[in-house]
Amino acid sequence: MSKAKLWSKGMAIDEKIEQFTIGKDRELDVELAKVDVLGSLAHVQMLNEEGIISDEEFPAIKKGLLAILDAVNAGDFTINEGVEDVHSQVELLLGKEGGRIHTGRSRNDQVLVDLKLFYRVKLDELIKKLISLSGLFLEIADKNKDTLMPGYTHTQVAMTSSFGMWFTAFAEAFKEDAEYLMAIFPIINKNPLGSAAGYGSSFPLNRTRTTELLGFESMHVNPINAQYGRGKSELIMSQALANISLNINKLATDMILYSNENYRFLSLPSALTTGSSIMPHKKNPDVFELIRAYSNSLMNLPSQITMIVSNLTTGYHRDFQLLKEYLFPAFNKVSELLDLIEYTLPRLKITEHIVEDEKYAYLLTVDAVNELVKKGIPFRDAYLQVGKSIEKGQFQKPSKLEHTHEGSLGNLGISAIKDDLEKLTKNNPYRKIEDILSKLISD
Structure with missing residues (x-):
């Protein structure tokens, strides 16, 4: 038997339609239980400070919300069968005080x-x-x-x-x-x-x-x-x-x-x-x-x-x-x-x-080009010179790597x-x- 909905006006709803519209809310809303209580705690405290909820009502509502929070933290919070979401479950657990927490809120x-x-x-x-x-x-x-x-x-x-x-x-x-x-x-x-x-x-x-x-x-x-x-x-x-x-x-x-x-x-x-x-x-x-x-x-x-x-x-x-x-x-x-x-x-x-490994012999061709440039040879000429040495099978890789700028091999x-x-x-x-x-x- 379905529990009353927050939006219920006393009319019955088709069970098949109800299950479809609820979808996975009951399952997913368990993850929202803690934050739902926190949101309600802030809301009712504000309502109390503004005189919308009386000083006599507020302590009982807060006590009830904190008890639910304890249950959530202990892993004991569940959404009952027939209750459509976490908001409805929290109101249900609060009992008669539950109806007050929805004041000024949709x-x-x-x-x-x-x-x-x-x-x-x-x-x-x-x-x-x-x-x-x-x-x-x-x-x-x-x-x-x-x-x-x-x-x-x-x-x-x-x-x-x-x-x-x-x-x-x-x-x-x-x-x-x-x-x-x-x-x-x-x-x-x-x-x-x-x-x-x-x-x-x-x-x-x-x-x-x-x-x-x-x-x-x-x-x-x-x-x-x-x-x-x-x-x-x-x-x-x-x-x-x-x-x-x-x-x-x-x-x-x-x-x-x-x-x-x-x-x-x-x-x-x-x-x-x-x-x-x-x-x-x-x-x-x-x-x-x-x-x-x-x-x-x-x-x-x-x-x-x-x-x-x-x-x-x-x-x-x-x-x-x-x-x-x-x-x-x-x-x-x-x-x-x-x-x-x-x-x-x-x-x-x-x-x-x-x-x-020999298949990585050409990893240093750019370094070879750069070495020639450092010696005063224009980059394009150095590039062609190294390219020709590769074609002739005469490429000689540099004896050492010199990478110093930020992020480079020598300065990660x-x-x-x-x-x-x-x-x-x-x-x-x-x-x-x-x-x-x-x-x-x-x-």
């Missing part, structure tokens, strides 16, 4: 604030993971800075690289992903409470106060824009997840290629590979093949989000409900892939003396990237938010 701005609070947590988690992973790449890069490997353009042997340079590239790429997340944080960190159904409320709400209580950087001033932001926020974050996935994909593709028997630049321990049911010699890099496949799928996320929110007129639409079904699992999957990379990296075995710039990571950690905005939310719970 389910539209309630779910919006839940999502904003939830997305802040997810952004913070990813920023920390990216900083940690980037630091690990730098550590491994430093250990392998003198181990040379071929660099490629057009998938053809091009110039000398090193494992230090290769690992540092991913360190910087994932660091830039963290910077991107930090850049979009202020856009996500805006308070929509008070926008109600998208057109404000006749109650004298103090929106500045709920902005302060929840640690938002600012508010969506216009209530229509607050509702319009649903979908836009998700699109911005989906692009961030796609950016991370692109780097993950590049790494996985390199790992698969470089561990191939025809390359043998690196190898995975047997415990991290799988075998064949027919070929006893096989050691398959399935973990990176699946990482590649998942990252390919995740890079499609912005297109999926765009197709849901396109062609919608101003105002709320039930279409928005589907955004959770795409974005929530995407956050979890990106996080899982980052964890897997951090787990496998220290276990890689790097091959040494790769470039001594590891310390500069480390400094950036330290700044990111120091400037992470969620540290201050955690203190504000702790105060909301304790006051």
Whole structure:
């Protein structure tokens, strides 16, 4: 038997239609339980301060919300069968006081604030993971800075690289992903409470106060824009997840290629590979093949989000409900892939003396050209001179490598990237938010 809905006016609803419209809300909304309670705590405190909820009513409501929060933190919160979402479950658990928490609020701005609070947590988690992973790449890069490997353009042997340079590239790429997340944080960190159904409320709400209580950087001033932001926020974050996935994909593709028997630049321990049911010699890099496949799928996320929110007129639409079904699992999957990379990296075995193979004889042709230029020969003449020596089979590679500029083989710039990571950690905005939310719970 279905419980009463927040929007119920006493009329029955067809069960088949009800199940379809609820969709996966009950399953996904469990993840929103903590932030839903936090949003309600701030809302009812503001209502009490504005005299909309009395001093006699407020303590019981807050006590009930804190009890629900304790259940959430203990892993004991569930959404009952027949209850359509987390908001309804919280009201149900509050009993008679539950009806008061919806004063001056619509389910539209309630779910919006839940999502904003939830997305802040997810952004913070990813920023920390990216900083940690980037630091690990730098550590491994430093250990392998003198181990040379071929660099490629057009998938053809091009110039000398090193494992230090290769690992540092991913360190910087994932660091830039963290910077991107930090850049979009202020856009996500805006308070929509008070926008109600998208057109404000006749109650004298103090929106500045709920902005302060929840640690938002600012508010969506216009209530229509607050509702319009649903979908836009998700699109911005989906692009961030796609950016991370692109780097993950590049790494996985390199790992698969470089561990191939025809390359043998690196190898995975047997415990991290799988075998064949027919070929006893096989050691398959399935973990990176699946990482590649998942990252390919995740890079499609912005297109999926765009197709849901396109062609919608101003105002709320039930279409928005589907955004959770795409974005929530995407956050979890990106996080899982980052964890897997951090787990496998220290276990890689790097091959040494790769470039001594004869097929890499021309890796230093550019260095040979540059040596001639340093002696006063114009670049184009030096280029032709080295080219002719290659044609005649007379090319002599330089006796030593001299790369000194920032980011080059002899100066990888590891310390500069480390400094950036330290700044990111120091400037992470969620540290201050955690203190504000702790105060909301304790006051």
